[in-house]
Amino acid sequence: MQTVRRCLILVLTAAAYAGLLAQSVALPNRADSVKFAAIGDNGTGDRPQYEVAQQMTSTHAKYPFDLVIMLGDNMYGGQKPSDFVKKFEQPYAALLAANVKFQASLGNHDRPENVSYGLYNMNGQRYYTYVRKNVRFVALDSTLMDRKQLDWLDATLRDAREDWKVCYFHHPLYSNASRHGSSVDLRLLLEPIFLKNGVNVVFSGHDHVYERLKPQKGIYYFVSGAAGQLRKGNMEPSDQTAASFDQDQSFMLVEVAGQDMFFQSISRAGQVVDSGVIHRQQRPAS
Amino acid sequence: MARRVRNLRARIPRLWEFGLEHLLLLPAGAAIALVWANVLPESYYRFSYAIAFAVNDVAMAFFFALMTKEVVEATAPGGVLHPWRRALLPVIAAIAATILPALIHVQAVDVLDEPALTVAWPVTFATDLAFSYFVARIIFGRHPIIPFALLLAIASDALGGVAIAVFHPTEVHHFTKGGAVLAVALGLAMALQRARARSFWPYLLIAGSTSWFAFWWSGLPPALGLVPIMPFLPHAARDPGFFVDASPDAKDTLSRFEVWWRYPAQIALFFFGLVNAGVAFHSLEPGTWGLPLAVLVGKPLGVLIGAGIALAAGLHLPLRLGWRELVVVGFIAAIGFSVGLFFSAALLPPGQLLSETSMGVLLSLAGAPLALAAARVLRVGRFAR
Numbered sequence: 001m002q003t004v005r006r007c008l009i010l011v012l013t014a015a016a017y018a019g020l021l022a023q024s025v026a027l028p029n030r031a032d033s034v035k036f037a038a039i040g041d042n043g044t045g046d047r048p049q050y051e052v053a054q055q056m057t058s059t060h061a062k063y064p065f066d067l068v069i070m071l072g073d074n075m076y077g078g079q080k081p082s083d084f085v086k087k088f089e090q091p092y093a094a095l096l097a098a099n100v101k102f103q104a105s106l107g108n109h110d111r112p113e114n115v116s117y118g119l120y121n122m123n124g125q126r127y128y129t130y131v132r133k134n135v136r137f138v139a140l141d142s143t144l145m146d147r148k149q150l151d152w153l154d155a156t157l158r159d160a161r162e163d164w165k166v167c168y169f170h171h172p173l174y175s176n177a178s179r180h181g182s183s184v185d186l187r188l189l190l191e192p193i194f195l196k197n198g199v200n201v202v203f204s205g206h207d208h209v210y211e212r213l214k215p216q217k218g219i220y221y222f223v224s225g226a227a228g229q230l231r232k233g234n235m236e237p238s239d240q241t242a243a244s245f246d247q248d249q250s251f252m253l254v255e256v257a258g259q260d261m262f263f264q265s266i267s268r269a270g271q272v273v274d275s276g277v278i279h280r281q282q283r284p285a286s
Numbered sequence: 287m288a289r290r291v292r293n294l295r296a297r298i299p300r301l302w303e304f305g306l307e308h309l310l311l312l313p314a315g316a317a318i319a320l321v322w323a324n325v326l327p328e329s330y331y332r333f334s335y336a337i338a339f340a341v342n343d344v345a346m347a348f349f350f351a352l353m354t355k356e357v358v359e360a361t362a363p364g365g366v367l368h369p370w371r372r373a374l375l376p377v378i379a380a381i382a383a384t385i386l387p388a389l390i391h392v393q394a395v396d397v398l399d400e401p402a403l404t405v406a407w408p409v410t411f412a413t414d415l416a417f418s419y420f421v422a423r424i425i426f427g428r429h430p431i432i433p434f435a436l437l438l439a440i441a442s443d444a445l446g447g448v449a450i451a452v453f454h455p456t457e458v459h460h461f462t463k464g465g466a467v468l469a470v471a472l473g474l475a476m477a478l479q480r481a482r483a484r485s486f487w488p489y490l491l492i493a494g495s496t497s498w499f500a501f502w503w504s505g506l507p508p509a510l511g512l513v514p515i516m517p518f519l520p521h522a523a524r525d526p527g528f529f530v531d532a533s534p535d536a537k538d539t540l541s542r543f544e545v546w547w548r549y550p551a552q553i554a555l556f557f558f559g560l561v562n563a564g565v566a567f568h569s570l571e572p573g574t575w576g577l578p579l580a581v582l583v584g585k586p587l588g589v590l591i592g593a594g595i596a597l598a599a600g601l602h603l604p605l606r607l608g609w610r611e612l613v614v615v616g617f618i619a620a621i622g623f624s625v626g627l628f629f630s631a632a633l634l635p636p637g638q639l640l641s642e643t644s645m646g647v648l649l650s651l652a653g654a655p656l657a658l659a660a661a662r663v664l665r666v667g668r669f670a671r
Binding site: 076077079106107108109110111112142143144145146147148149171179180181183184185186187188189 | 327328331332335399400401402403404405455456457458566568569571573634635636637638639641
């Protein structure tokens with residue numbers, strides 16, 4: 001009886017995955033698009049992190065993204081030079097060898113001095129910005145969100161002329177995971193700046209799950225904090241939740257092609273657990 | 287025995303009066319904040335952000351002015367800081383009792399895998415003057431340990447203020463510009479003193495506001511802006527005693543200041559608790575334990591080590607003060623509360639680190655029951671045979 005039940009669960013799970021695969025939106029993989037991956041809460045140095053990294057490497061062969069945005073908690077526990085090898089350089093060795101650039105933001109488990117680690121490409125800055133074609137990326141330090149950083153963010157977004165404005169940082173402004181949930185204190189500081197300056201998409205980690213939120217005041221939010229850590233069953237979807245996945249580690253693939261942003265969330269086992277396309281929102285009147 | 291009970295009963299009501307007047311509103315504000323932040327976080331943070339500047343940077347200036355008034359009076363004959371050399375031993379103890387918790391904190395948050403919290407180490411310096419005085423009086427009555435505990439707290443807080451100014455993780459200080467304005471403020475206060483100004487208002491409105499602006503411009507906590515001005519206010523020839531409220535008929539400028547600002551400062555404390563103690567429980571991680579661990583272990587050990595160094599250097603402990611009393615004082619000194627919350631807010635912007643540090647400060651209140659337990663186990667103060 002027990003075996004029959006297990007088989008049934010297995011079949012249903014496989015069917016669910018097959019359903020997801022059937023519905024998943026393919027990435028267009030255009031030559032002139034901006035392609036990147038997003039990982040959060042990855043640096044455990046444990047097997048799941050290596051398996052997610054392996055999945056990223058396999059994907060890279062077919063889908064050559066050249067950028068990985070890191071959503072913080074890039075390293076847990078010890079953060080000695082040997083830990084950088086074990087928890088970063090080894091798991092992502094193939095991607096680093098293929099000249100994929102990692103652009104990190106820091107989380108509460110990262111040492112502040114990691115801003116100077118060369119392969120994070122932060123150039124010693126807690127928060128910074130860069131451009132890829134028609135996308136303006138802004139990496140923030142949500143662990144120390146001081147007035148100076150907020151003023152810099154406002155000025156940076158105001159002056160940005162790119163079609164897309166993408167912000168990423170560790171603590172999610174919206175999240176329906178039960179462990180942490182939304183960082184309401186930060187939301188009240190950041191959201192008005194995002195709204196005023198027409199931010200399109202925000203990526204965060206911290207909660208060890210995947211969640212896509214329905215647009216909040218017109219902005220798309222993703223939580224992708226399970227590229228190494230996982231809190232299985234931690235999601236408590238609400239009416240804000242568009243999709244979520246908390247059964248396995250995961251990472252995101254994103255492609256910005258003109259006025260569309262395609263995305264997929266891929267599990268450690270290589271299943272596409274969520275996908276879709278976002279059409280660029282209209283800029284605010286201001 | 288009967289006499290002791292009678293003495294105790296005679297003392298406790300006065301102490302409780304002190305407790306009601308000085309210690310009730312801050313915990314009330316903190317308790318409301320904790321509930322509010324966890325039930326209706328959005329409205330709580332909207333409210334606290336809206337009034338944070340008015341409370342933390344303006345209203346609290348009067349609270350710290352009143353604390354400074356106690357210290358200024360303590361330098362007068364009869365005060366715990368008179369003569370200055372009496373302060374040497376507690377100051378040495380305070381140095382050890384601040385260095386050790388800070389070191390433990392840095393190590394603890396690393397072991398607890400939250401190294402980002404390292405920047406909060408200056409908060410471990412904080413000791414709540416009024417709360418520690420209250421607990422010390424409950425345990426020791428009028429023992430010579432009371433001035434020792436107060437001096438320890440004053441020195442620790444002063445060192446904490448310096449640490450926050452020097453090691454602020456994000457603020458860029460403009461000491462030169464601010465220092466120049468502060469020099470003007472001090473000059474104005476001195477001129478008022480020489481002109482024998484009797485009312486506290488010119489000191490407050492002219493010299494005080496200039497000094498407040500100097501602190502704000504420097505990037506230092508402007509709530510400390512009145513601190514350098516208070517010593518210029520004429521005060522009574524003798525110290526009436528620590529936390530002894532000035533009489534409504536008092537004539538000296540410093541006492542008039544206290545009479546006027548005593549209750550507004552308590553209201554400021556209530557709002558200070560309300561604005562700063564609202565911690566969302568879901569934002570807490572194991573690193574939160576770093577601060578209470580650091581102060582509850584580090585302060586008693588630091589006091590012992592510091593006192594040991596002072597004794598080795600040839601200083602003498604006051605009469606009736608031994609290592610057992612010092613351990614209890616160490617636990618009392620761990621209570622950061624108002625000063626700890628102030629240091630947290632001055633040091634850290636809103637977010638997870640501030641939440642965890644503020645909660646750590648609230649947990650440091652465990653120093654009070656631990657001090658009582660230690661006094662009972664070590665049989666000191668009211669538990670002595």
